[in-house]
Amino acid sequence: MSRRLKQAGALALAGALVVGAAMGAVAAPAAADGSQHRSDGRSHHRGATVRFATFNASLNRLTEGQLVRDLSTPADQQAATVAEIVQRVRPDVLLLNEFDFDPSHAALRLFQDNYLSVPHGDAARGTTMPISYRYRFTAPVNTGVASGFDLNNNGVAVTDPAQPGYGDDALGFGAYPGQFGLAVYSRYPIDRRHIRTFQRFLWKDMPGARLPDDPATAAPADWYSPAELAVFRLSSKSHWDLPLRLPGETVHVLVSHPTPPVFDGPEDRNGLRNFDEIRLWSDYVTPGAARYLYDDRGRRGGLPRHAHFVIAGDENSDPLDGDSVPGATQQLLDNPRVASTPMPSSAGAVEAAALQGGANARHRSDPQFDTADFGDTAPGNLHADYVLPDAGLPILRSAVFWPTTTDPLYPLTGKFGDNPPSVGNGFPSSDHRLVWVDVSLKDRHDGDDEHGRRGAGTRSR
Numbered sequence: 001m002s003r004r005l006k007q008a009g010a011l012a013l014a015g016a017l018v019v020g021a022a023m024g025a026v027a028a029p030a031a032a033d034g035s036q037h038r039s040d041g042r043s044h045h046r047g048a049t050v051r052f053a054t055f056n057a058s059l060n061r062l063t064e065g066q067l068v069r070d071l072s073t074p075a076d077q078q079a080a081t082v083a084e085i086v087q088r089v090r091p092d093v094l095l096l097n098e099f100d101f102d103p104s105h106a107a108l109r110l111f112q113d114n115y116l117s118v119p120h121g122d123a124a125r126g127t128t129m130p131i132s133y134r135y136r137f138t139a140p141v142n143t144g145v146a147s148g149f150d151l152n153n154n155g156v157a158v159t160d161p162a163q164p165g166y167g168d169d170a171l172g173f174g175a176y177p178g179q180f181g182l183a184v185y186s187r188y189p190i191d192r193r194h195i196r197t198f199q200r201f202l203w204k205d206m207p208g209a210r211l212p213d214d215p216a217t218a219a220p221a222d223w224y225s226p227a228e229l230a231v232f233r234l235s236s237k238s239h240w241d242l243p244l245r246l247p248g249e250t251v252h253v254l255v256s257h258p259t260p261p262v263f264d265g266p267e268d269r270n271g272l273r274n275f276d277e278i279r280l281w282s283d284y285v286t287p288g289a290a291r292y293l294y295d296d297r298g299r300r301g302g303l304p305r306h307a308h309f310v311i312a313g314d315e316n317s318d319p320l321d322g323d324s325v326p327g328a329t330q331q332l333l334d335n336p337r338v339a340s341t342p343m344p345s346s347a348g349a350v351e352a353a354a355l356q357g358g359a360n361a362r363h364r365s366d367p368q369f370d371t372a373d374f375g376d377t378a379p380g381n382l383h384a385d386y387v388l389p390d391a392g393l394p395i396l397r398s399a400v401f402w403p404t405t406t407d408p409l410y411p412l413t414g415k416f417g418d419n420p421p422s423v424g425n426g427f428p429s430s431d432h433r434l435v436w437v438d439v440s441l442k443d444r445h446d447g448d449d450e451h452g453r454r455g456a457g458t459r460s461r
Contacts, residue, residue, distance in 0.1 A: 049440055050188075052092070052253070052387050052437050053091035053093070053094050053437075054094075055085070055086070055385075055435070056257070056314040057097070057430050058098050058424045058425050058429070058431065059096065060099070060100050061179075062175065064161075064178070064179075067099075071110035071111050071114055074118060077428075078429060081412055081429040082429050083116050084121060084125075085401055085413075086434070087119075087120060088401075089434055092187045094133070094184065094185045094186070095184050096182065096185070097257045097314045097385075098180050099138070099181055101139070101177075102178060103178075108138050111183075112136065116130065124408045125412075126408075134186075136183070137183070137195070137240070138182065138183045139182075141199065141235075142171040142172035142233050142236060143171075143172035143178065143181065143236065143237055144161070144176045145170055145172065146161075147170060148231070149231070151170075161176050171231075173263070180257070182255060182256075182257060182313075188245055190244060191243040191244070195240065196297070198239040199233065199238040200233055201234050201280075201296075202230070202231075202234065204229040204230075204232070205292060206234060206292065209234075209276055212267040212272050212273075235256065235280070236259035236273065237257045239281065240253075240256070241295075242255065246441060251308045251441075252310075253310050254310065254311045256277060256280075257313050258273070259274050259277065261317065262323050271328075274328060278328050278332060280293070281332065285303050285309055285390065290303075309389070309390045310389045311338065311388040312387050312388070313386065314384055318382055318383050319333065320364045321364060321379065321382055321383075323379065333388075337390055337391055338388050338389075338390060338391065339388065339391045344399050344436065344437060345368040345398075345400060346399060346402035346403075346433070347402075348410075349402045350368050352370070352373060356376045359375070359376060359379055359380030360380040362380070367381065369383045370382055371400050374431065393441070396440055398436060398437040399435075399436060413427065413428065
């Protein structure tokens with residue numbers, strides 16, 4: 001969700017970010033589309049390298065079912081632009097945030113069939129090659145699910161999606177169930193038997209939960225009543241652990257999209273929830289820290305001590321700029337199990353911050369790490385989206401897809417106002433930028449992988 005929407009008064013959606021730029025070493029600049037590494041046009045590297053990407057693609061719609069209708073033909077220009085960006089970066093594993101969930105999974109299939117599976121481009125940019133993801137996953141989310149309670153404490157519990165204020169009283173902000181959902185596309189098999197989802201984990205069950213306080217009363221942490229806390233879920237969308245069968249080993253892709261820490265009041269209920277949503281993954285990958293955690297099938301505990309993982313998503317938090325609770329994103333960036341450097345960057349973000357000025361001139365963060373183009377007055381462009389491998393998966397290359405204004409690919413990201421605010425949050429694709437990281441798999445065994453390529457033997461980096 002764009003902060004510009006709030007400024008323009010166009011929409012009060014949730015899915016925005018509030019983050020500045022994270023600190024850390026930076027790898028040598030990479031081409032925005034990753035083409036310097038994939039000149040053969042395919043989505044694979046030689047050897048044991050896998051590209052992971054996250055993209056808040058703003059493929060959310062105002063009404064239930066509209067995304068399915070839009071993707072039912074290849075005529076939706078925003079979806080085509082999003083697909084072209086994916087085809088140019090060619091990730092092996094892709095998380096899409098703000099991709100509306102439908103129970104039939106029709107949108108998941110239609111985006112592949114009508115957009116990813118067809119070429120895009122023009123004479124200036126050149127034509128892309130289709131990309132196919134054999135393995136896909138989506139699941140229900142909490143956005144737009146009626147809570148039955150007055151969660152914003154305005155005196156009215158709205159349970160009808162057609163009535164104003166429904167999103168504020170839902171378990172996660174949304175105009176209807178499934179808005180702002182998640183979708184994962186993978187070139188590698190998903191071990192569905194061992195998938196874990198945490199959609200229904202209750203916030204109150206996290207030890208030391210930062211429950212919001214009603215400043216109008218003397219009691220602590222009482223913004224939500226005991227009855228409300230008995231149903232209030234921590235995840236504003238959901239948290240998923242998807243084990244992928246990569247060459248020689250399993251890597252757990254941990255995806256989520258914490259709530260933006262804005263659109264609330266002095267109680268900071270969204271900021272505090274954002275903090276604890278981020279904490280969930282930090283606890284999950286820290287040995288012994290997630291004994292309290294239960295998934296939607298009742299299984300308890302976190303990730304095994306030696307398991308490999310990649311955390312991906314729009315975290316809506318930053319250590320330096322924006323509105324999040326201080327220290328929220330450091331829970332991941334400073335976790336010794338997480339490899340947070342080198343941090344993906346782009347020249348386009350640096351240029352955008354200089355051209356737009358405003359809040360960007362006051363930021364403490366290095367703009368090269370920004371991943372979202374937000375309102376120039378506030379909060380400015382921010383580092384919003386992350387791909388964070390575990391420390392045992394060496395980062396080889398990384399980048400943010402943010403072309404400069406002189407790059408032929410610039411029209412894919414463009415500027416605010418290129419679309420109506422209701423489409424791509426006013427941008428040709430999204431107000432967010434795709435972020436990708438290449439990691440090296442260690443201890444890969446000889447043999448043919450699922451794509452018929454010969455293994456490179458045991459490797460150590």
